Amino acid sequence: MNSEPLADCVHCGFCLPTCPTYVVSGQETESPRGRIYLMDLAARGEISVDEAFGGHIDSCLGCLACVPACPSGVRYDKLIESVRPQVEREVPRGFADRLFRRLIFALFPYPNRLRLAALAGLLYTRSGLRTLLHRLGVVERLPSRLRALEALLPPVGLQALFSSVPEMTPGRGEVRLRVGLLAGCANRVFFGDVNAATVRVLAAEGCDVYVPRDNQCCGALSSHAGHEEDGAERAKATIEMFERYRLDVVVANVAGCGSALKEYGDILSGSPDFAERAKAFSAKVRDITELLAELPARTARAPLDLRVAYHDACHLANAQGVRSQPREVLRSIPGLSVHDIAEAELCCGSAGIYNLVQPDTAEELGRRKAENLQATGPDVVATANAGCLLQIRRFLDEGITVVHPVQLLDASIRGVALFATADLNAKTRERR
Amino acid sequence: MTGDVRAEFVAALGADAVLADPVELRAYECDGLTGFRVVPALVLLPRTAAAVADAVRICARERIPFVARGAGTGLSGGALPVANGVVISLQRLRSIIEVDPVNRRAVVEPGVTNLDISRAAAPHGLYFAPDPSSQQVCTIGGNIAENSGGAHCLKYGFTVHHVLSADVVLPDGTTAVLGADSPHLGGYDLLGAFIGSEGTLGIATRITVKLLPKPAAVRTLVADFPSVEQAGDAVTSIIAAGIVPAAAEMMDAVAIEAVQAALDAGYSRDTAAALIVELDGPQAEVDIQFAEVRQLCQNHGTTNIRVAGDEHERALVWKGRKAAFAAVGRISPDYIVQDGVVPRTLLATALTRIGELAAAAGLRVSNVFHAGDGNLHPLVLYSEAAGELERAEELSRAIAELCVDLGGSLSGEHGIGTDKACSMPRQFSEDDLATMALLRAAYDTDGICNPGKVLPTPRLCGEKPGVHRPHPLEAAGLIERT
């Protein structure tokens, strides 16, 4: 492991209050400072990379709230990414743990498999089986991890599940940019609505939009979980996929994917034939809200009379430093007010696959986030990451819709009546 | 420690509150002063005050030494564990029990951070005055133990001036309330003695603090000076004019460079010293005195004055100042923060002498300090990898003792802890220290509460700790003593 960044940590603890796992557990080993300290000891060979060590590395959400909080400039993101593979290699995992991890890695990066699983999930929820199993207490008896997976199943409609966007959508009026959109694996299945909204907004703002149809995962899940090789392979394939279209900008509407795309330059810097290409590629990557904030608006926006609580997705705010742009985009909608929340820097507990592998901590964090969001009395919660969307929805009171900011912009550009989410429509009408 | 005792801790506190894995214990082996490391036998994470008392009772019965730990940001090794002892972390006692706007006070658990108290009070227009630079992370328990100050203690005083009472678990496992609902109480000021005792007299488990109303007006300026000495003179003249600034803080060029690299807080990069002066209080008073301060800075040769235009700019000035220590991590792999105090009128002398000591040691020293009260924070920069640790420690000790020789103190706010215990004989006579030991023994008969801290011990300092030198004022016949 590269020990240079380890030496930057002066043990001041400024990162502690931003770290969700520390806030929940109060344990030094569950904090950035503690994890860095252990990594340092491991790098010096003073402790072995064993189960206890691995446990505290695994429990890190990778939310990176600790990075901007650090006055000493410690690159925790680099540290955790370089230690995870080591843990994967050296820490023997129990059978159940292995199986569960394999299930996730076998499921999430593959849209078709995921779609199948979701369809099964849909049948499961629609058929009343879910209710039945809950009533019988079967769910409560599942191991907590499987329970988490079960609880995450979003209320997807059949239509959203199979809606997909065309490979190319021409921009309206004089075309300003050629934009590629990463459809995202989990996103494509669970959030067809978000992708459709993204395409519509970009096209309306004069961008030709290309959405490669390859079933390609960007590798974010793998990289963030320490599966280095897998991550690098997926990165190369993704670059090749987008290179086909000669794009000005590559847009992501999932924060986790966006930050992975932006890291390709680093991940592949050692690869002779990909280093340059990856660098050039990463330079083109924007989050959808970043691009929209950069592009002077062309379209007229209809008022939306809504109170919106905005939740900073970790991979957007901390990993990409994108905080003001989503707010700007939202504020460009007349009638809509954006509200910041208490403990904004604290992760909602979704981060990557965290809510699946560390469900107890994730649940406490999710509940806490939902409480802070609700305290602002919102009509709608907006967040720019699929994982957050799923996680937060679990804990919010009924009647508060969780959306991606681009969905609100889409609704505003198209006029409220066209907005797809039925209950939001009702809400808006009721206020008139 | 026997398995039976460990089992008893588990029975009393729950399994998830007892850490015994060797890897996990290592994470607790030091606090903010990483040069000292001791691995404890156990770490306890109680969730309630009652559980703290349970844990201490077991310790007392078994004569197991214990060390309370807050956020572990202490800079004197106060929370350094004791081998074969337990660390009692207060990080799970983090609720704000009550904010009482009418009586302007808050009741909190010890693990609540300093800043969270102010956050909870803010809706009522109130705040908790002590503001150590580490306020976003350090705990009120740690503040009490160290009698922490902050940039604004020149006008508002230290933690001891803002705590009304504390429920304390004494080293024998019994509990007592120190202090009362008002500052008037019968008998000795046992709370006052507890505050600043560095965790050696017991563990505070519930604390009532005073809250102050936010000042009606606040004005802040940053004045650049061609030398640190000139800036120091400006401060002296401001205070001589009968002005008590809320804060008067100074940073030298090295510190400014680090802060600007960490976050652009708008400090001029090409100046030798930046002096932050903040006035607060009634609008009329602040306006009048602010004009005087500007004039005095000008009289002392300031090259540029930047006045914070709004709350945002002001916050940025302070964010920069408060991040200064940690930001120095960007320009030096390692550093030691010193904390000596000199009479304000000797600031210039002290700084010159520190410069000489640093040159002689061949190390860089950056100065960030509370200029208003003469509390210096020389940062000794070094590289452990380059084998400079020992020289740095030597220099650091020399600076602390220089402060004593100038009629000041070893520590203004970070405490003696492990770090400076062996220098105590420089500042205090054997009788002074023996008398302090009486106070300690009154609270802690068996010597199990954070042993080895504050007072020099033969184990730590060798049989003959440094010899006491008479205080310079004694030597000059100005002070008498036996």
Add this chain to the structure above:
Amino acid sequence: MTALCPSTVDELGAAIAETAATHPRLLITGNGTAEGWGAPARPADATVDTTGLTGVIRYSPADMTIAVRAGTPLAIVQQVVREHGQRVALDPARAAQDATVGGLLATADAGPLRTSHGSLRDLVIGTTVVLADGTTARSGGHVIKNVAGYDLAKLFHGSLGTLGVVAEVVLRLHPAPRAVTTVRVPASAEHGFQVATHLVTSGVEAAALEWCAGPDDRLLVRLEGTPDGVADRVREVSADGATVLTDDEACEEWSAVAATAVGEPGDTVVRFGALPAAGPAALGKIRAFADDLGLGVTISSSVPAGVHTVRVHGGAARAHSHLLAALHDDHHANVTVLRRDGLHTSSAWGPPPSAIRVMRAVKHRFDPTCRFGAGRFDGWLDDEKGLS
């Protein structure tokens, strides 16, 4: 009775060490202004008279600190520093009677300025004490910011001469205000509390907010600062019915406050602390009780701090004791008797605080043979044992 009259710390230490066998019981006295505080001292073998232990050891106007021998009257210190536009921000009533700095520390006394500056506990930055075996020990130092070692001055704050002799004191000074104005607002206790609370939260930074009862109920607001600044703030403070006092009027009012704390021969004076918001009700109860018992009371309350000084006069001695007992019932250990002429049989101290075991342990460690001040804490310290 033998009197030890040292004029230096050395002499003091020697005298105490030498008399250990011959004069085991000592009573420490200054100018005798607090003889009536607490419970009466039991007869001693000798007095330690600190009135010879006087003088400024070192005054550094630019550092705004002063070191004095403990027998120096506060009034003298004020005179010395006033020449440099400075003051000790402490105004206890006993200052006018030449109370010594050491005596004020040992009694934890303070005046209306406690609202803005606290008591001596908050102003002492260093102290030298002499213990029962003659050991001289110093804590703190000469700089205002200092956390090295334990703060012995805090233990001696309120010790009533039961731990050792305060020999030297180093004080933090403040700039003397360039202008001072007092505003009087007629107010009941309840209304006075509300006005005071409003003034505190409005950020007007009053130096003192003293509610006084008898003959009229009124709130005194003292503003200190620059001439223009004070004028401006006076306008802010002056509401309906408020009077801006002339210097003479102000002097008269503040003298009355001091007179309440001192009392007259035959009076009982008591000081107690309570939650600020509980003040009006507590004072109402005392007045009603005094009416029933046929007692006269004057009161002065530092409202924001919740510290109340009550002078009881007239009526029967037994009634004074009843009143004190009622105060003990409500305010427990936080009641101190400042003048006990009116009391006969009753104990000066209420139920001991929960920390009494620590207090006893401290006493036991510092003064194991009980040389100093036997009786002053009456029931509290009689059982002198260690913690365990």
